[in-house]
Amino acid sequence: MNRTIKEATVKRYHYDSHHKFEEHLGDFIGAYNFGRCLKTLKGLTPYEYICKIWTPEPECFRIDPTHQMPGLNTVSTETSSLC
Structure with missing residues (x-):
């Protein structure tokens, strides 16, 4: 799970702020859990x-x-x- 999250967020996008990263991470985890x-x-x-x-x-x-x-x-x- 950790590798999946890292590849879908940190390694794929550049974030200007920590807030943007947390927002995208929350959206990704919500979509991942909904569709798994x-x-x-x-x-x-x-x-x-x-x-x-x-x-x-x-x-x-x-x-x-x-x-x-x-x-x-x-x-x-x-x-x-x-x-």
């Missing part, structure tokens, strides 16, 4: 797993998790995997 497939979730990302659980039991959730997806407000007929 986990063995404990049977190869799904955390978001895909939540959507899978929500489908049969929507009453267990207060809000629709598909409304929390980052990015553009577009409806897709296919679900693409980040893995």
Whole structure:
């Protein structure tokens, strides 16, 4: 994990300030954790797993998790995997 972070941030970009580095690092870690497939979730990302659980039991959730997806407000007929 440390090598992945270093290669994606420090070795790839030049930062004018420590604040810029911390901001980019936070964004990278958020995206990495959001898109990473986990063995404990049977190869799904955390978001895909939540959507899978929500489908049969929507009453267990207060809000629709598909409304929390980052990015553009577009409806897709296919679900693409980040893995």
